[in-house]
Amino acid sequence: MEAFLHQIFSGLAAGGIYASVALALVMIYTATHHINFAQGEMAMFATYIGWALIEQVGLPYWVAFFLTIAIAFVAGFTIERIVLRPLADKPVLSIIIAFIGLLVIFNALAGFFFSYTIKAFPSPFPTSPPFGNKFLSWHDLGTVGITVMVLLLLFGFFRFTPLGLAMRAAAFNPESARLVGIRVGLMLALGWGLAASIGGIAGMLVAHVVYLDPNMMSGILLYGFASALLGGIDNPGGAVVGGFIVGVAENLLGAYVIGTELKLSVALVLIIGVLLVRPAGLFGRRLVTRV
Amino acid sequence: MAKLLEVKGLRAGYGPTEVLHGLDFEIEEGGITTILGANGAGKTTTLRAICGMVRVSGQVSLGGQAIAGKATEDIVRLGVAHVPDGRGTFVQLTTEENIRLGAYVRSDKAAVAADMERIYGYFPRLKERREQQAGTLSGGEQQMLAISRALMLSPRLLLLDEPSFGLAPLIVQEIYRILREINRKERVSMLLVEQNAALALDVADHAYLLETGNVVVSGTSDVIKNDETVRRSYLGY
Numbered sequence: 001m002e003a004f005l006h007q008i009f010s011g012l013a014a015g016g017i018y019a020s021v022a023l024a025l026v027m028i029y030t031a032t033h034h035i036n037f038a039q040g041e042m043a044m045f046a047t048y049i050g051w052a053l054i055e056q057v058g059l060p061y062w063v064a065f066f067l068t069i070a071i072a073f074v075a076g077f078t079i080e081r082i083v084l085r086p087l088a089d090k091p092v093l094s095i096i097i098a099f100i101g102l103l104v105i106f107n108a109l110a111g112f113f114f115s116y117t118i119k120a121f122p123s124p125f126p127t128s129p130p131f132g133n134k135f136l137s138w139h140d141l142g143t144v145g146i147t148v149m150v151l152l153l154l155f156g157f158f159r160f161t162p163l164g165l166a167m168r169a170a171a172f173n174p175e176s177a178r179l180v181g182i183r184v185g186l187m188l189a190l191g192w193g194l195a196a197s198i199g200g201i202a203g204m205l206v207a208h209v210v211y212l213d214p215n216m217m218s219g220i221l222l223y224g225f226a227s228a229l230l231g232g233i234d235n236p237g238g239a240v241v242g243g244f245i246v247g248v249a250e251n252l253l254g255a256y257v258i259g260t261e262l263k264l265s266v267a268l269v270l271i272i273g274v275l276l277v278r279p280a281g282l283f284g285r286r287l288v289t290r291v
Numbered sequence: 292m293a294k295l296l297e298v299k300g301l302r303a304g305y306g307p308t309e310v311l312h313g314l315d316f317e318i319e320e321g322g323i324t325t326i327l328g329a330n331g332a333g334k335t336t337t338l339r340a341i342c343g344m345v346r347v348s349g350q351v352s353l354g355g356q357a358i359a360g361k362a363t364e365d366i367v368r369l370g371v372a373h374v375p376d377g378r379g380t381f382v383q384l385t386t387e388e389n390i391r392l393g394a395y396v397r398s399d400k401a402a403v404a405a406d407m408e409r410i411y412g413y414f415p416r417l418k419e420r421r422e423q424q425a426g427t428l429s430g431g432e433q434q435m436l437a438i439s440r441a442l443m444l445s446p447r448l449l450l451l452d453e454p455s456f457g458l459a460p461l462i463v464q465e466i467y468r469i470l471r472e473i474n475r476k477e478r479v480s481m482l483l484v485e486q487n488a489a490l491a492l493d494v495a496d497h498a499y500l501l502e503t504g505n506v507v508v509s510g511t512s513d514v515i516k517n518d519e520t521v522r523r524s525y526l527g528y
Contacts, residue, residue: 162391162395165384165388165391165392166392166395168383168384169381169384169388169392172381172382172383172384173379173380173381173382175344175375175379176375176379176380176381177381177392178344178362178363178364178367179342179363179367179372179373179375179379180367180392180393180395180396180440180444181364181367181368181395181396181444182364182392182395183364184364
């Protein structure tokens with residue numbers, strides 16, 4: 001029983017991480033209707049910047065944390081302007097190739113600047129187990145808390161601010177958005193900036209658990225995809241719930257059914273299953289339109 | 292009356308195909324002007340050219356300011372609202388979010404709130420459906436929504452692309468009654484594109500007849516109504 005509980009709790013902890021990666025994916029999808037395959041590598045690179053700020057510049061953790069978020073935002077914004085803007089009218093395949101290019105470039109750059117040696121990444125939370133329990137660490141709880149906070153902030157931003165509404169409008173119907181005076185290109189770039197920031201947050205939380213190296217996000221990104229699809233790719237709340245479901249399911253299946261070696265295939269099975277059975281995901285809005 | 296919009300030698304097209312071959316026309320401040328013509332004459336393209344949605348050459352000036360070649364977003368900021376072909380509904384957003392987006396470039400919050408109530412006064416059905424996903428509205432309601440969104444800009448010039456398209460005669464009557472009322476009460480200048488020539492000539496003060504990208508007849512609505520060619524080809528009697 002205790003081993004079972006342990007699996008559930010470590011599943012929830014991993015789920016918090018998948019949820020934050022899924023949030024970044026949903027973010028870009030909401031703003032641009034693309035899935036950014038380079039999201040994981042961008043997050044990894046942002047994490048290296050955070051690491052350099054803490055370990056080499058010597059900044060306190062939270063200063064480095066927020067500075068990294070800001071740097072990631074500017075980088076995401078700039079990448080949209082420089083790399084994706086020229087592809088705006090091109091077929092979707094060209095854009096996917098650009099995503100894959102970004103993935104390879106960021107992976108190589110990280111290796112070039114920071115070497116492929118595995119690095120430890122600090123946690124801002126106490127190391128002693130909270131409330132004397134042996135299942136969850138403070139870092140796990142902190143990860144879940146930060147993810148939920150980011151979700152609430154995003155929800156408020158998109159739902160209640162004029163800028164959030166304009167970003168949604170620009171993604172749904174660029175032509176009509178221009179006709180009410182929205183600068184659509186700017187909105188897309190802002191969306192990329194936001195997604196890069198969220199990715200950076202996820203990366204910094206993940207790195208403490210899986211250790212920092214240029215390939216740390218490859219498996220996690222797959223779980224992130226599965227979470228986002230399961231929850232509904234256009235639904236930030238769904239992505240977070242999806243993250244926790246995937247985290248727990250992966251741990252339980254890995255421990256009791258298929259063994260840890262095949263754990264990653266759970267994500268692939270989920271992705272294909274969701275696309276086949278319920279493409280809108282658990283909470284995705286199935287769009288009704290009169291013609 | 293003062294000229295609100297002056298167009299000289301306007302050429303526009305899609306890719307290598309030129310659709311407008313040098314149009315000249317004017318819109319008077321506070322009036323309703325209509326552009327008539329058959330399918331493919333270039334009516335929609337004329338509206339799209341005015342607000343920078345297609346590449347143009349020639350002169351377009353709004354209240355004396357040159358706007359040809361500017362980006363759509365900037366032309367909108369100068370007070371040109373466009374009710375596009377196909378209505379341009381943000382189908383995923385709610386009715387009220389659609390309407391609120393119309394005032395995106397305005398910063399006078401109190402006036403925006405007042406305008407929203409005034410527009411709900413014209414279209415009470417939209418108020419009933421304010422929380423409903425806009426894609427589920429009927430065709431007529433979506434047309435009303437498109438007009439509302441455009442009015443929320445508090446525009447100097449309202450461009451209307453076939454507001455009667457695909458709608459039942461009763462709804463068309465209602466929409467035209469409201470458009471006329473808005474024009475009279477609020478002095479919003481309108482440029483109306485319409486296939487239904489009789490309907491358009493009824494509400495408009497001035498009319499231009501377009502044939503394959505050229506203006507062939509122009510004048511006040513009364514003169515045009517009695518023009519031999521227009522009567523036979525477009526009014527059918």
